[in-house]
Amino acid sequence: MAAIINAPQSGSAERAERLARAWRLWVTAGPGLVWIVLFLVLPSLVLLAIGFFSIGDYGNPHLPLTLTPIREVAGYSILGWSPANITTIARSLLQAISAAGLTILLAYPVVFFIIAQPAALRPLLLLFVILPSWTNQVVRTYAWMELLGPGSTLSHLAQTLGLLPSHLGLMPGILAMQIGLTYNYLPYMVVPLYAAAEKLDWSLVEAGRDLYASGSRLFWSAVFPQTIPGLLSGIILVAIPAFGDYVVPTLLGGGKSMMIGALIAAQFLQTPNWPYGAALTIFMLIFTGAGLWVFRVMSKRLGSAEGSML
Amino acid sequence: MSSRLAPPIRRALLLSSLPVYVLLYAPLVLIAIFSFAPAPGGQGASLHWYHALLQEPDVLAAFRRSLILALVSSMFGTSLGTLMGFGLSRFRTAKRSGFAAAIPSLIIYTPIIMPSLVFGIADLIFFNLLHKATGLFAAGLLTMGIAHVTFQAPYVALVVFARMSGLDPNLFEASHDLYANGWQSFFHLTVPVIRPAIIGGFLLAFTLSIDDFTISYFTAGPGSTTLPIYIYSAVARKGVAPDINALASLMIATVIGTGLLQYLFSRQKERRPLPRTGD
Numbered sequence: 001m002a003a004i005i006n007a008p009q010s011g012s013a014e015r016a017e018r019l020a021r022a023w024r025l026w027v028t029a030g031p032g033l034v035w036i037v038l039f040l041v042l043p044s045l046v047l048l049a050i051g052f053f054s055i056g057d058y059g060n061p062h063l064p065l066t067l068t069p070i071r072e073v074a075g076y077s078i079l080g081w082s083p084a085n086i087t088t089i090a091r092s093l094l095q096a097i098s099a100a101g102l103t104i105l106l107a108y109p110v111v112f113f114i115i116a117q118p119a120a121l122r123p124l125l126l127l128f129v130i131l132p133s134w135t136n137q138v139v140r141t142y143a144w145m146e147l148l149g150p151g152s153t154l155s156h157l158a159q160t161l162g163l164l165p166s167h168l169g170l171m172p173g174i175l176a177m178q179i180g181l182t183y184n185y186l187p188y189m190v191v192p193l194y195a196a197a198e199k200l201d202w203s204l205v206e207a208g209r210d211l212y213a214s215g216s217r218l219f220w221s222a223v224f225p226q227t228i229p230g231l232l233s234g235i236i237l238v239a240i241p242a243f244g245d246y247v248v249p250t251l252l253g254g255g256k257s258m259m260i261g262a263l264i265a266a267q268f269l270q271t272p273n274w275p276y277g278a279a280l281t282i283f284m285l286i287f288t289g290a291g292l293w294v295f296r297v298m299s300k301r302l303g304s305a306e307g308s309m310l
Numbered sequence: 311m312s313s314r315l316a317p318p319i320r321r322a323l324l325l326s327s328l329p330v331y332v333l334l335y336a337p338l339v340l341i342a343i344f345s346f347a348p349a350p351g352g353q354g355a356s357l358h359w360y361h362a363l364l365q366e367p368d369v370l371a372a373f374r375r376s377l378i379l380a381l382v383s384s385m386f387g388t389s390l391g392t393l394m395g396f397g398l399s400r401f402r403t404a405k406r407s408g409f410a411a412a413i414p415s416l417i418i419y420t421p422i423i424m425p426s427l428v429f430g431i432a433d434l435i436f437f438n439l440l441h442k443a444t445g446l447f448a449a450g451l452l453t454m455g456i457a458h459v460t461f462q463a464p465y466v467a468l469v470v471f472a473r474m475s476g477l478d479p480n481l482f483e484a485s486h487d488l489y490a491n492g493w494q495s496f497f498h499l500t501v502p503v504i505r506p507a508i509i510g511g512f513l514l515a516f517t518l519s520i521d522d523f524t525i526s527y528f529t530a531g532p533g534s535t536t537l538p539i540y541i542y543s544a545v546a547r548k549g550v551a552p553d554i555n556a557l558a559s560l561m562i563a564t565v566i567g568t569g570l571l572q573y574l575f576s577r578q579k580e581r582r583p584l585p586r587t588g589d
Contacts, residue, residue: 028397043436
């Protein structure tokens with residue numbers, strides 16, 4: 001009987017409790033969330049919208065709305081079709097993917113070298129991989145300008161070996177850009193891979209060894225599959241920022257090997273053409289979003305808990 | 311675990327990872343060596359370029375601006391981020407799912423996922439339009455600071471959130487039973503308990519601000535050159551230069567020194583028992 005009388009009361013109490021929770025959530029998390037919406041989400045939407053405006057006299061957006069900037073990015077202009085933009089986007093994609101590939105090749109030995117050390121030593125060895133990435137990206141990239149520039153020892157070596165014409169340096173160019181990207185983003189591959197390797201279930205390896213599996217067979221069947229979640233995170237953490245990087249292509253790439261980041265920035269900093277720059281940004285975000293989506297689908301299929309931190 | 315790998319494999323791992331460590335440090339070490347280049351016309355190693363640096367008012371001003379920007383933005387970023395991490399962990403109803411419940415997480419992850427170039431340009435345009443409309447928000451330290459807080463707050467929120475989820479919820483019930491109201495409980499219970507996370511979040515925010523180039527570059531105005539922007543502009547203009555080597559070496563030494571200190575400090579702290587659920 002008492003329970004029946006109490007039931008509606010506890011229902012309204014529950015509602016009041018829920019309202020109080022919602023109010024507290026807004027008082028605490030609200031200011032930060034509003035801040036991010038105001039100063040990032042809203043500006044990004046404005047930027048995307050500008051991609052559908054006509055270009056004004058000073059490169060500023062103007063009415064009427066049009067698809068011209070989008071078509072320009074695809075290569076169509078009053079001069080006909082040109083592959084320049086497609087080449088730039090393709091080059092950026094290729095650079096990002098190969099940077100991810102190179103960091104994978106460098107990261108696996110390092111990660112398993114660290115794992116093979118006594119537990120007390122591992123954090124320090126990992127720290128030594130991460131430390132260089134705490135220096136400013138401009139400084140890190142500048143260091144490679146010093147190493148690869150026309151007068152540098154490495155350039156002389158390449159000239160002596162006949163790999164390079166005598167008046168040129170290894171920088172600027174595609175190779176320098178690739179080295180710069182790989183160097184800058186290597187720790188972003190090592191860290192998630194290490195996290196995956198640290199949790200490795202070695203009993204699978206032992207079972208394989210008991211069955212006389214060869215070393216490479218053990219790696220590919222018992223070790224590698226267990227590191228795939230870390231590998232996926234690493235690819236995302238390397239490829240996405242490398243794709244849109246601004247510092248490395250402008251300092252190490254030079255004019256002939258333009259990447260999408262530098263191309264976009266030029267539309268806002270040099271001869272302004274905001275709608276065209278915004279349209280390029282839309283393409284960049286589409287590729288970024290597609291990459292993240294593939295990552296989500298794949299990690300969900302693997303049942304890993306990445307991306308559910310909050 | 312070390313015994314699980316056969317000695318030949320361990321040797322191969324050592325041989326293949328040593329070059330990677332060398333690759334990671336060689337550029338930084340070489341910059342430091344080049345920074346001791348002789349003065350023009352002189353011979354042998356010298357501190358000439360460090361002296362030259364100290365007499366460059368632009369460098370000192372840029373350094374001061376970097377520090378002020380990082381300190382002020384970290385204070386705001388840490389406050390907003392701490393409240394976000396705390397609120398989302400304490401007051402978000404766990405039962406509700408679907409799109410509406412995911413919106414706060416989506417918003418918090420936006421600054422982390424957004425390519426910094428797009429971030430910077432979006433703010434460049436936004437502040438530009440805002441300035442034209444209102445006369446406020448002229449590009450400068452203020453707009454840079456606002457942008458910095460925007461990327462600092464989510465990282466701080468993640469750090470605080472992680473710490474909060476390791477706490478026993480009964481702690482908060484207890485303070486409620488003792489008639490503490492919301493803010494009393496926040497300042498007298500939550501803040502002391504999550505202090506390591508707040509300090510860690512502040513340090514992270516500070517590092518993120520000092521480290522940032524791209525977003526700062528696009529939101530900066532005429533009189534707000536920070537250290538990374540100074541280096542970038544100088545390098546883009548005149549390429550490799552010995553005084554930049556000296557400046558870069560100082561920055562490298564500071565970061566690596568701080569990193570090692572932080573490591574030693576955090577290892578001492580780890581032994582302190584923390585209130586946790588379940589163990």
